[in-house]
Amino acid sequence: MAVASFSAPSAVALESRLTDSYGRVIHDLRVSITDRCNYKCVYCRTGELGAQYPELAIHEYLRLVGLFVSLGITKVRLTGGEPLLRHGLVDLVQKLAAMRTIVGAPLDLALTPNGHLLDSLAAPLKAAGLNRVTVSMDAVDSSVFEQITRIPNSFHAVLGGIRAARDAGLTPLKINCVLLRGFNDDQIEAFAWFARDENVVVRFIEFMPLEEGRLWSPEIVVPLREIVDRINRVLPLRELPPREPSETARRYTFEDGIGEIGIIAPVSQAFCGACSRVRLTSDGKIRTCLFSQMEHDLYGRMQAGAGDEELRSYIVRTVREKEARHHIGEPGFLKPSRSMVHIGG
Numbered sequence: 245m246a247v248a249s250f251s252a253p254s255a256v257a258l259e260s261r262l263t264d265s266y267g268r269v270i271h272d273l274r275v276s277i278t279d280r281c282n283y284k285c286v287y288c289r290t291g292e293l294g295a296q297y298p299e300l301a302i303h304e305y306l307r308l309v310g311l312f313v314s315l316g317i318t319k320v321r322l323t324g325g326e327p328l329l330r331h332g333l334v335d336l337v338q339k340l341a342a343m344r345t346i347v348g349a350p351l352d353l354a355l356t357p358n359g360h361l362l363d364s365l366a367a368p369l370k371a372a373g374l375n376r377v378t379v380s381m382d383a384v385d386s387s388v389f390e391q392i393t394r395i396p397n398s399f400h401a402v403l404g405g406i407r408a409a410r411d412a413g414l415t416p417l418k419i420n421c422v423l424l425r426g427f428n429d430d431q432i433e434a435f436a437w438f439a440r441d442e443n444v445v446v447r448f449i450e451f452m453p454l455e456e457g458r459l460w461s462p463e464i465v466v467p468l469r470e471i472v473d474r475i476n477r478v479l480p481l482r483e484l485p486p487r488e489p490s491e492t493a494r495r496y497t498f499e500d501g502i503g504e505i506g507i508i509a510p511v512s513q514a515f516c517g518a519c520s521r522v523r524l525t526s527d528g529k530i531r532t533c534l535f536s537q538m539e540h541d542l543y544g545r546m547q548a549g550a551g552d553e554e555l556r557s558y559i560v561r562t563v564r565e566k567e568a569r570h571h572i573g574e575p576g577f578l579k580p581s582r583s584m585v586h587i588g589g
């Protein structure tokens with residue numbers, strides 16, 4: 245199939261490059277390409293594996309992503325569900341790699357898998373043009389890991405996937421770990437060693453109220469300060485400066501400068517003021533915030549026959565309405581109707 249082609253963005257579209265009403269420039273698109281997942285992580289899923297929402301055809305994602313790119317998106321992250329389950333992924337990556345930003349540069353192309361199937365897919369994905377992967381891994385102890393994923397032998401599969409990704413050059417390789425008090429917070433120090441031993445960037449993420457069930461409470465969140473203090477006691481840390489204003493992680497290296505860890509603290513130190521993201525769900529809805537109460541049916545408009553210019557102006561108008569911030573932990577906070585696995589993390 246040929247790379248999707250688009251009519252050139254008009255001067256109007258260029259002028260209305262994706263900016264919200266708070267002046268934030270949106271250049272980062274997360275696309276869920278399936279909401280199916282082969283893991284049932286206890287903090288994310290109720291235990292069902294099935295999909296809740298439809299998937300689009302690969303050429304439909306390409307058309308929609310192309311519209312966003314023509315409006316100034318420079319970074320595309322493919323996610324899910326589990327994106328490695330999606331048939332046609334390598335083809336999709338290859339065609340995204342052929343797209344150019346509005347200044348003629350290749351896209352920054354990333355993928356967030358759980359790593360279970362990465363061992364055999366890392367090299368083909370790299371060859372197709374993928375730049376980086378961020379693999380989720382919530383414990384470095386295999387039995388703790390498998391209690392979380394609820395899938396036998398998952399730890400060794402993911403470790404093999406991580407090593408294959410590193411060998412394929414999908415670097416810098418990031419490992420995301422969601423910490424939950426009483427589940428895996430005993431893994432913090434071991435993860436610091438893991439970052440150094442495996443030459444990966446380990447990023448701890450504070451748990452957000454986006455699970456299918458009802459597990460979240462302020463007490464279960466392990467906050468940034470506690471993580472830093474605990475690692476400091478065994479391996480003293482030095483904070484690194486941010487590389488860009490919209491960087492979500494606070495970055496640290498160790499005293500000898502070898503290895504890196506990051507902490508993403510959307511709960512205890514929200515970074516909404518610097519948000520540069522917009523999301524497209526597997527069924528083609530725009531979400532302007534993880535915690536949006538509203539979705540915007542871009543695919544529905546496309547199916548109804550809207551042309552590129554009409555769809556672009558719909559995207560511009562939608563992004564302008566992006567929420568100022570989330571309200572986690574505040575009175576009256578409302579969980580969104582979709583959970584993380586069905587939005588695309």
Ligand code: SAM
Pocket residue numbers: 281287288323324325326327356357358378379380381420421422449450451452453454455584585588589
């Ligand atoms: N299956 C892929 C994976 O495991 O990375 C992609 C989808 S998953 C929903 C994306 C990321 O969101 C994972 O790192 C996962 O741990 C994280 N995540 C899921 N639920 C979360 C929550 N309630 N709070 C914070 N992160 C969460």
